[in-house]
Every structure is written in C-alpha cells, then in structure tokens.
Amino acid sequence: MTLAAKLSAMRMLADAWAAKRGGRRVMAGRQRARLAALVAHARTHSPYYRDLYKERGVPAGVGEPAALPVTDKSRLMAAFDDWVTDPAVTLDKARAFADDPATIGRPFAGRYTLTTTSGTTGTHGIFLQDAHAAAVTGAMMARMLTGWLTVQDVARIAAGGGRMALVVPEGGHFASTVAAARLRGRSRAAAFSVHQPLEELVEALNAFRPAVLAPYASVGALLAGAAEAGRLRINPALVILTAEGLPLPEHARISRALGGAKVRTSYAANECPFLSYGCAAGWLHVNADWAIVEPVDEQYRPVPPGEPSHTVLLTNLANHVQPILRYDLGDAVVMRPDPCPCGSPGPALRVQGRAADLLTFAGPDGTPVTLAPLPLATLLEAVPGLELFQIVQTGPAALRLRLLPASGVDPETLWHTTETRLSELLTRHRLGHVRIERAAEPPQHSAGGKVRAVIPAPAVGVRQQMVPAHLR
Template sequence: MRWMSTVPASDCGRAGTKSSEARLQVDAWVAKRGGERAMAVRARARLVELVAYARTRSPYYRHLYRGLPSKVTELAALPVTDKSQLMAAFDDWVTDPAITLERARAFAEDPALIGRPFGGHYSLSTTSGTTGKRGIFLHDARQWAVTSAMATRMLTGWLTVRDTARIAACGGRTALVVPDDAHVGGAVMAARLRGRSRVAALSVHRPLEELVEALNDLRPAVLAPSASLGVLLAGQAEAGRLRIAPALVCLGAEGLPMAEHARIGRALAGAKVRATYNANECPFLSYSCPAGWLHVNADWAIVEPVDERYRPVPPGEASHTVLLTNLANRIQPILRYDLGDAVTVRPDPCPCGTPGPALRVQGRAADRLTIPGADGTPVTMATRPVAIVLDTVPGLDLFQIVQTGPATLRLRLAPAPGIDPDDLWDTVRARLSGLLVRRHLGHVRLERASERPQISTGGKIRPFIPATTSAKP
C-alpha cells in the first residue's frame, strides 16, 4: 500500500512517536479523500526520498545504483531485485551496520523470541514464499506506524455502523489463527497484540476439532484465519460443528475465488468476508472491497505488473510477476522487488469508489492436501502450517512436497551449503511427522526424494503439489 503524507519527510522518519503516528493516521484519511492523484503525488515524493536514503545507507544499493543519475524520479530507471539477490547480500542490504545475517538467523531459529525486539529496534519475520526459499525481513518503527494507519483506513472502509455495533455486542473479541512456533508475519503481529484482553491468538497447528472447540468457546466478533483455513472452518460450520457468528472474517495469506468468500460468509451466520493481499516484504500492501477487488495502498506501496522480461503489462491482462516497492521500510529497502505473484489490474475504475490500483491475484492459490484419515474419511489440511514447520528447519534452503499417493508425500529437499543431507532429512522428517501426528495423520508415509525441488516452466518452484486440487473440504 502506498499513502503519501503532507507531513515533511523528516517528521515521517520519527514515526515511532505518538505524535507522528497520529499525523500518519490523519494523512491516510486525507490521501484517500484526495483520490488517485493525491496518492500518486505522495508516492513519487517518497520514492525519491527512499532511493536517496538507500544509496546513502545501504552498500548494496550504493553499488547497484552506481551508474544512475544523482536524483532518480522514475521507477523504471531502477534495476529489478529479488529475494535470492537480497538475501545473498543481506549484510550490505540492511541500512543498520550492526545487523548481520548471522545474528538474524540465530534470532529466527529461536521460537521463544517470536515478536520480541531484534537488534533493539526492529521486528523480525521470516517467509519461504512462493519460491520455497527462506527470507528474513526486518520491520522498523516507521513501517509499523504506516501499517497501523493503513489498518485503520482499511477497517473504516470495511465496517458500517451496524457492523461496529455487532462487534461491540460480541464484546469486541478477535480471534487470530496463527502459527505459534515460527517468526512468520501472523505470529509476530499476534505477539505485538499479546496482552490485549479482547485479542486471542489460536495456534494454526491445533487439530481442526480442537480449533473448532476453542472458537466455539471464544465466540469471536472478528475472525482472522488464512484463506485456506477459512474454507475448512466453513465446512465445519456447514456440518454444524462450528457455531460462531462473527461480524467480520478477514482472510489472509492466500487468494480464494469470490464464490468461496460467499460460502464462508453464509456458513458463518452472514459474516462480512474481506481479504488482504500482503507480504512480509510489505505487510500493508492491499485490502479487498465489496466488489472483490484488492486495492493497493498506493500512497505507500507501488506495484508493477510485468511480463517475463520485466516489461509492463497493460491493465486487464495477467502479469507474469509483479514488482513491489515498499515506501515505508528503511532498515531493509524494498525497491522493484520481484514478488513472484501473477496479478491482473482492473482496466476501469472500481465501482466501490476506493482509490488505488485494483487487482486480483492468480499466483497465490490456496492449495490444500486432502489425505484419507485412519478410518478412511478424507481429511483436508491447509498447506500453510506445513510450510511454517519447514521454514524453521535450520539449513533447509529449498523444499517441495509432492503428494504421490493418497497418503504418501514425497519430500524434495535442497540443503544449504555445508549442511549434511542425512541430518537435514532426519530433522525434516521428525518435524513434519510430529505435525501429522498432531493432525491425526500419523499413518502418512514420507518419502525422501533423490531429486532436488523442480522448477516449473514459469521459472518458479511450487512448494506443494497436491495429488488433486479439486477436492472440496
């Protein structure tokens, strides 16, 4: 998302203070009222400022931009970056010389530190993303202040007076369904909210029946699961096992067809269902509207749909990937970053009236593994918990799981340099087996593949390849 401020740049640099946060909140409202032009003016000014900052403070960008003019105003003049390049140059990429990849990795491998400050000033989260390669991302106070302002703008756009009254009638209780054993974005956010009496963080690793029981006890007014888990919960509600009536369901992590959104809303007593399309690289990127489009917060984020050669793709056509520029984060500048998702930008104004590019995402399909249970009854499991478990394995560079039979998963692993493949396999097998046992799927057979993860024709590694993608939970 991008939202530009009428506040001088120097004020935005002190966004950790309460006064700066208040100014950001006000500016978010002003920018939305001003429409596309107001957002574009802010974005352009912030881009110039960020490029200058990155060249000054990041050795990586200083080298990458060495042949560019002293002042860059056009985004297309900047070279493309990606996760592999930036992670390989991590120590030079970050703008704080006290931060190193070695320290960040050690922090990320300790689940007891989830949500705790890293380096004294930052939040740290990890992701494997659509490429299956682990990334470590830092968030400074400025970015968190922007994220908060964007969340406020999102909620005021989503909720009517009636919705707000319904939430208040339920005591304002919010249920976040997140991992509790890895430094992923949802877990870090939940940790930041820990201690608030009306917010409950439920582990995504719980067996589905236990999660349903916990939600029935909590009766949340707002429910925030991943999209694929939202579908599973809708199935539980349709079967009469989940009995909650939230006013709002906020889906994250994956994309779902609008028909599934409608299904979730019907199953959960007419809940309003909305979604966000965000990333660790930009935790405030976009939010959905009633028409089912995702609106980029275009005053604080820039998205560029491009083809295989990074040439612009016109609105109405599906891109090969999308380039992301995050205008809020200065500890780890994200400039023209290949996010790896295919998107289509709406070619005409969205009927909802929300400013900012409206898009739909094709590249984040909510793959689910359907496996026969011990009694033969099909059990559908979201893949995100599996990815989270593998993302915490030290020395695992890439992974790919192929469902080769109803109850057989073939694991393709790529160890990091210097990691013993046999030791890595033992660790992966133990952690994944533990997850399957907790899901009452201990009978599933894990195969060790001799081949490395396979790259698709699109140049990406698909982390999960289910036996079928058509099974409905």
C-alpha cells in the same frame, strides 16, 4: 507508547485519510515524493544500492520507478550486510535472532520487527521493519478497517466483546506469528495454532467466541465447512482471510456459514505488510501512497491493465532500514482496467498466483481428511538448516518429501527432524497412517523458476471423489 509516538501515529493516520479522500491524483503526488526520498536515502546509506545505481547510471531525483534497476530476494539476501542501511545490523545477527523461537515477537536489535519466509524462489528471506514502516502499517490497517466497517459492524463487534481470534503457524518468525505474539496477554485477542487438528480448532473457537476471525484463507474454507455441519458455532462480525487466494464464491459461502459475517481479504508480503486491502467488489486495492506495484512480463516490460502479468515489481516507500525498490515479488496479477465500483482510489488488482490448494487424504475409517497447505509449509519452514523443501502428495495416503539442506547441515539429521515433525502433525490430524517417502531428488523448480512448496495430488480419481463438493 510515548506521547511523541502517539502524536506521530495520529499525524500518519490523518495523512492516510487525506490521501484517500484526495483520490488517485493526491496519492500519485505522495508516491512520487516518497520514491525520490527513498532512492536518495538508499543511495546514501545502503552500499548495495549506492554501487548498483552508480553502475547503472541512475540519475539523481528519480520520480518514476522505471528508471531503477530490478532487484530480487536472492540478490538482496546475498548482499544483506550492504543492503541494510543500519551498519549495526548483520546477516549473522539476524539469523541468530531468527533461529531462536524465544525471540518471536521481540524487537530485533532493540528497534526492528524481524520476520522470515522461505518463499517459493529457493532463497530464505529475513525482513526488517523500522519504526516508521511500522507506523505506516498501523495507519494503513486503520484506514482499511474504517473502509470495511459500518457503524452496525462496529456495534456487532462491540456486542461480541471485541474478541479477535488469529489462526497462525507456530515455531517461526512468520509475520502473522510475530503479530500474534505481540498481542499475547491481551484479554480480547487470542492466537490459535493452524497446525492443530480441525476438530480441536473448532472446539477452541467455540469456547472463545470471536467477534473478529483472522485465519488463512484455506483454513477459513475448512471452518466454514465445520459451521455448515453444525460443529462450529460462532458468529463473528468480520472474517479477514489472509495468505492465500480463494475463488470469490467461497467468500460468500464463508459469510453464509458464519452467520452473515463480513468477509474481506488482503494481499501483502513480508516485504510490504500493508500492500493492499480487499473491497466488497472482490478486488484488492494497492495502498498507492505508500507502495508501488508494477505488473510486468518476463523481460520486465509493463503489462497493460486487464492482462495477466508474469510477475510484479514491488516498491515499499515506507521502509528505510531495508529498502525494497523494484523488487521481483514473483506473483502474477491482473490490474483492473477501469475504476472499481467500490469507489476506492487505489489501483485494483487480482492475484493469479496465490490460489490455495487443499490436500485431501483417506482417513483411517475411509472418510476424507482435508488439510490446508500452509500448516504443512510453515511447519517445515521453521526447521533449522532446511534451505528448501517440497511436499508432494503422491496418493490418498502418501507424501514424497524433497529436501535441500543448507550448507554444512547433515542430511541424515535434517531428514530425521523433518520427517518427525511432519509425522507428528499428520498423527494429530488422524493421519498417522500416511506414508512419508524420502525423495532422492531435490525440490523441483517450475518453468518460471519457482518452487511450489506443497503440491496436492492431481484432482482426478480418488482425490476428486473424496473432496467435498463445495471445495471442488
């Protein structure tokens, strides 16, 4: 990092701390100013937004998001080349980069962080982060950690050698995978595959002895079970749960199982990596100086605090290469109607639409084998030519696979590739006997228009009997 970059990062962090100390009023002021600047930039440099705002009669000098039209992933990806503000960036170039596993963690076009997701709306997403947005992400991460950690926590991390373990998917440009790739080579950081069998993951973590552990939330629950059984013997100071939601009692259980570790979580997305951070009271606080979250109903009308929303509209105030303005994120949330007892100034929310759903199968000896849904989903998201998929558990030893090939992709070849990858993963988890059925029907949308990527068997009968009590 150059001296100029270091000074810029220091100024960004100083501003982040000042905004938090100033409370909601100061954060709101920064939010209004940054929104006006982002809208002006998008109107000037993004043909998509220029035409959209002209068509909708959006006035100049916008200071409130409600004056802007709603966008979503489907519309923005369809207009990718006009959406981005850098004319040198095209969808064809971005797709070619994303299809190459060798480029994971490298800068796209020499200056952008590129991540991908298939999401649950039926549209693949390719998201870019420029240097300014990356600096904001770093500042928000530092502010989050200083809010989480006490002097005693820092001392405990230092006593543990400062080692950090990330549990991430393989083979795709997922946000966590890209972050792990950039840490590769640092002696105090290590990445472990979320796709490996739990026994292998436990053995690897026992050998590494992390002071900070960052797994998917559902994987964190499985690791806690291994610790309770005496197989996992690590003593992290901090556990950061990502990607999914868990019931609040699970956080306490994970903490107890892992030697009293402080357990925290965050709510983020490829569209806004720094969106929020969890607090000790179990709420998620929006970094409102750099992000705007609007809970709305089906007609995009505001939903009062305390009531669940149909979806949430996101505005990322930091990213100027790929402006995210009133973007339908698709998650249902509830905003806290009163100040949070933790004292954090950012608006507090809980996510209703990201609860982890574990899949439990009958093992070859009759004992249950439990898989988290995200290892399965991320495995298939990395399959080239797969536009959309849905994995449905139909029994204690059966899966039904619904596939939608991308245009021009041979369905037979795609099925063979997908079935092979899924079979290999199941075999590594002692589930080679699980039958994979090819569905004739495409992935099914819910009433809200989403596609649930992984659907466990109903929690009745065999599955209910097999699931360990602490995970029911």
